Amino acid sequence: MRVLSVNKFVSALCALGLGAVLATSVQAATDNDKIIERIKPVGSVCVVGDDSCGGAAAASTGSAGRSGEDVYTTSCAACHGTGVLDAPKFGTSDWTDRSAKGIETLLTHAIDGINAMPPRGTCASCSDDELKSAIEHMIDSAK
Ligand code: HEC
Secondary structure (H helix, E strand, O other): OHHHHHHHHHHHHHHHHHHHHHHHHHHHHHHHHHHHHHHOOOOOOOOOOOHHHOHHHHHHHHHHOOOHHHHHHHHHHHHHOOOHHHOOOOOOOHHHHHHOOOHHHHHHHHHHOEOOEOHHHHOOOOOHHHHHHHHHHHHHHOO
């Protein structure tokens, strides 16, 4: 009888203890969530074509297209406007010379980058078509 009551007492203690541990770990989990929420990065990078974060949408609206002039002004003019690092300069015969390579070659070089020309002219969100329009806009400027 006495043994039984001690057992009861012990199991009651265990139940209490276990309850406390459970309560603590649940509490810890919510605390962790809060901490993760607080320290998560302000922004995240979404690569074109990654549809888990809207990248596909960006790519599809991208191909619908900004004009060559828009893309040029936003992404290419910084270098091509003044000929920084010997970039073929807008509105000059530089582009007549380059266009001799053919638009497909120029496009490939614009996509992959060439020498000091960075891949996609740093416009990660530009579709191939938009890059092509921007190149045509620069080629036209030479005429
Ligand atoms: C950081 C400066 C910079 C930016 C920004 C830039 N370019 Fe260039 N680009 C260059 C330089 C430098 C060259 C010359 C590379 C060479 O032939 O050595 C060049 C060359 C080119 C060529 C000629 C490639 C060839 O085969 O002769 C094309 C086409 C081109 N750029 C397209 C673009 C387009 C389109 C953009 C905007 C989306 C852009 N660039 C943005 C620096 C830049």
